[in-house]
Amino acid sequence: MLKEYRSITNIAGPLLVVEGVEGVKYEELVEIRLGDQDLRNGRVLEVQGDKALVQVFEGTRGIDTEETRVRFIGRGIHMYLSQDILGKVFTGLGKPRTSFDQILPEKSLDINGSPINPFSRDYPDEFIQTGISAIDGLNTLVRGQKLPIFTGSGLPHNKIAAQIARQSAVLGKKEEFAVVFVAMGITFEESEYFIDDFRKTGALERAVLILNLADDPAIERIATPRVGLTCAEYLAFEKDMHVLVILTDMTNYCEALKEISAARKEVPGRRGYPGYMYTDLATIYERAGRIKNKKGSITQIPILTMPEDDKTHPIPDLTGYITEGQIILSRSLHKKKISPPIDVLPSLSRLKDKGIGKGKTRQDHADLFNQLYAAYARGKEVQELAVILGEAALTDIDKLYYKFAEKFEMQYVSQGDYENRSIDFTLDLGWKLLSVFPREELKRIRDEYLDSYLPRFAEKEEFQKV
Numbered sequence: 001m002l003k004e005y006r007s008i009t010n011i012a013g014p015l016l017v018v019e020g021v022e023g024v025k026y027e028e029l030v031e032i033r034l035g036d037q038d039l040r041n042g043r044v045l046e047v048q049g050d051k052a053l054v055q056v057f058e059g060t061r062g063i064d065t066e067e068t069r070v071r072f073i074g075r076g077i078h079m080y081l082s083q084d085i086l087g088k089v090f091t092g093l094g095k096p097r098t099s100f101d102q103i104l105p106e107k108s109l110d111i112n113g114s115p116i117n118p119f120s121r122d123y124p125d126e127f128i129q130t131g132i133s134a135i136d137g138l139n140t141l142v143r144g145q146k147l148p149i150f151t152g153s154g155l156p157h158n159k160i161a162a163q164i165a166r167q168s169a170v171l172g173k174k175e176e177f178a179v180v181f182v183a184m185g186i187t188f189e190e191s192e193y194f195i196d197d198f199r200k201t202g203a204l205e206r207a208v209l210i211l212n213l214a215d216d217p218a219i220e221r222i223a224t225p226r227v228g229l230t231c232a233e234y235l236a237f238e239k240d241m242h243v244l245v246i247l248t249d250m251t252n253y254c255e256a257l258k259e260i261s262a263a264r265k266e267v268p269g270r271r272g273y274p275g276y277m278y279t280d281l282a283t284i285y286e287r288a289g290r291i292k293n294k295k296g297s298i299t300q301i302p303i304l305t306m307p308e309d310d311k312t313h314p315i316p317d318l319t320g321y322i323t324e325g326q327i328i329l330s331r332s333l334h335k336k337k338i339s340p341p342i343d344v345l346p347s348l349s350r351l352k353d354k355g356i357g358k359g360k361t362r363q364d365h366a367d368l369f370n371q372l373y374a375a376y377a378r379g380k381e382v383q384e385l386a387v388i389l390g391e392a393a394l395t396d397i398d399k400l401y402y403k404f405a406e407k408f409e410m411q412y413v414s415q416g417d418y419e420n421r422s423i424d425f426t427l428d429l430g431w432k433l434l435s436v437f438p439r440e441e442l443k444r445i446r447d448e449y450l451d452s453y454l455p456r457f458a459e460k461e462e463f464q465k466v
Contacts, residue, residue, distance in 0.1 A: 002072065008065040013263045014219065015045070016054050016063065018070050024052045027076045027112070032056060035067030043077070043219060045264060055260065057093075057217040076112065077223055079230045080105035083239055085208050086178060089195060092212030092224035094231075111226040113233055113287055122290040124324075127355040128244065128299060131167035131420035132160075134342040134413045135349075137430060138369050139327055141299065142355035143170065143242060144290040146323040148250075148302040150316050152309040155329045158190060159417055160340045161248050161303055166203040167420045168244050171360075175295075176241040179207040182228035184221050185214050185252025201418075208235075214252075221256035229287045229298070236296030243296065245288070248303035250281075254315045270314045278318045285322045324350040338414045345377060361423050364449040368430050371444040372408070375434065379405025400436060408433055432457045 003022075010017040016032075030042040032054075040063075046053040054070070056063075079094040084103040088096065094111070096102045124144030130136055141147055151157035165179045183194060191211045198204035208231050212224040225247050232243040247253075254273060261274035269275035288300040302323070306316050309331060320326055325348040333341035356365040379401040386394060386402060394402065412429055415421065421429075434442060435457040442450060 002074070005070045005072075006066075006068070008063070008068055008070065011060050011063060011065065014055050014059055014217070014260075015263050016042075016056060016060055018052045018054060020050050021047075021052045021072065022050070024072050025074075029073040029075060029077060030054050031071045031073060032063070033069045033071075034062065035064050038062075044072070045260075053264070055219045055263070057219050059217065076110050077227075078108045079111055079227050080108050081231065081234045082106040083235075085231055086235075087205050087207070089209040089211060090227070092184070092210065092216055092220040092227065094210070094223075094227040097211065107234075109230050109234060111223060111230045112283075113226070113230060116286070116289055116291060120291050122292045122294075123354070124290060124297075124299075124351050125354040127171060127360045127423070128242075129167075129169050129171055129423055130164050131169075131422075132163065132340060132342075133415060133421050133426040133429065134340065134344055134347075135164075135327065136361075136421070136423050137365075137412070137426040138344050138352075138373060139325065139342075139347050139349040140352035140355050140361070141301070141349065142351040143299055144288065144297045145325075145349070145351050145355075146285050146288045146300045146302070147325055147327065147349055148304060148316075148319050148323050149327045149329065150311065150319075151303060151305055151329040152331055153305055153307075155331065155334055155341060156339060157248065157303050157305070157329060158186075158193070160329075161246050161301075162194060162197050163340075163417055164301060165198070165207060165244070165246055166201050166418075170242050171423070176239070177206065178235050178241045178243050179203070180210070180228045180232045180235070180243055180245045181207055182210045182225050182245065182247045184212045184224050184247070184249060185216075185256070186211065186249070187214050218256035218259045221253055222260065225250075225253060225284050229284065232298045233287065236298050237291060237294050240295035243298050245298060245300045246303065247284070247300065250302045250304040250319065251307070251315055254281075254304075273314050277314065278321070281318055282322050285319070325352075333409065333413070336409070338409050339417070340413070340415070342413055344373065344413065345380070362427055364445070364453055365423075365427060367445040367449055368427060368434075371434060371442055372412075372430050374444055375401065375404055375437070375441075376408050379408065397438075397441070400441075404433065404436060428457075 007019045009019050028044045032040040040058045042054045042056040045055050082105050088101040124142040126143040128141045170177050210228040212221050232245045235241045236243045258273050288298045290297040307313050327347045328343045330341045330343035382398045382402045431453050
């Protein structure tokens with residue numbers, strides 16, 4: 001029988017202090033029953049002697065210090081799991097969203113997980129196909145990697161997230177693949193978009209959706225990514241599946257962290273965010289990876305909105321330190337109707353070299369993306385030069401690069417929301433675009449690949465003309 005306390009001594013915002021407690025632990029769950037029998041839930045944030053600081057998930061409004069009873073459950077937040085979670089939708093605390101989403105659990109796991117022993121980690125080196133050329137061809141996603149998407153307010157990151165979730169696949173031998181889609185602080189309209197899109201396309205059958213809405217409590221938002229990662233760890237390391245975890249939007253998570261820190265009256269760090277935000281983000285991002293002698297893996301794509309499109313803001317800045325690269329969305333490309341508006345020049349996948357090449361994608365992949373990147377970079381420089389001097393000042397080869405940059409954005413970067421491109425299609429498209437250049441301009445591709453691939457596309461008139 002759990003002991004009940006009627007010793008609430010202080011209430012401030014979403015927090016309350018309970019005195020005279022015994023044996024209470026950090027992050028322990030709490031049941032709070034009001035005088036009218038309304039039941040609320042909370043979590044222990046801090047313990048000092050016989051005092052416990054509790055954050056109430058549903059807020060403290062209406063709590064009477066005299067009539068309210070508090071019980072400490074003796075455990076943290078757990079997620080009930082079985083393979084039946086595939087195809088189901090859960091709240092931010094891991095509870096079934098509807099009666100249809102109920103499961104028969106096999107086990108229960110603490111959402112904080114267990115750290116992976118660094119010695120047991122296996123190096124990420126296998127290709128994941130997203131079906132998006134700007135990612136697969138130039139910023140390749142590798143199994144076990146953490147590759148965030150940096151976006152801005154109003155950019156179509158939700159569409160990109162849904163497209164990646166629908167289309168992602170492990171190439172080669174047949175292996176079980178699942179997607180854990182975690183949304184934090186989204187609107188009801190956005191949640192319905194994700195659910196409808198997943199159901200309509202059949203992607204829900206291999207996916208788990210964890211949805212925390214904008215009007216849900218901030219403390220629940222702190223638990224939401226950990227609930228999703230607990231599902232991913234179960235599917236990856238106990239059911240031998242390859243799991244892609246999409247986390248959107250990490251900015252909403254960090255804002256909830258800031259709100260709770262302010263309620264606890266902690267000393268703020270950069271821009272008001274808590275000084276421990278780096279450590280807190282690391283506890284989420286570092287749960288991705290592969291483990292030696294385990295078939296499964298966890299790959300993460302966190303999505304975060306950069307406030308005022310500022311890459312130096314603490315959230316993208318700290319995320320960049322922990323993760324292996326970034327994919328950056330461009331507002332200028334979005335205005336040109338390029339979708340997805342991925343800016344390939346500042347984007348980077350630090351592990352792309354490990355996941356491409358013979359036996360993974362294709363032998364010409366590395367040389368091809370180096371040449372595409374170099375040609376596009378020069379094309380953008382020429383476009384800037386043309387703005388200053390006018391197109392008449394450009395040489396013939398400059399004009400080739402100018403037109404190439406336009407075609408590259410319209411044909412390679414831009415693609416339909418439901419257009420799923422194979423890696424072979426993406427690589428062939430790169431060769432088609434490069435075929436407009438004289439061979440001597442393709443200095444970053446080895447002669448053997450030029451001899452093998454260039455004649456296939458150089459003969460086609462539509463790609464000879466610029």
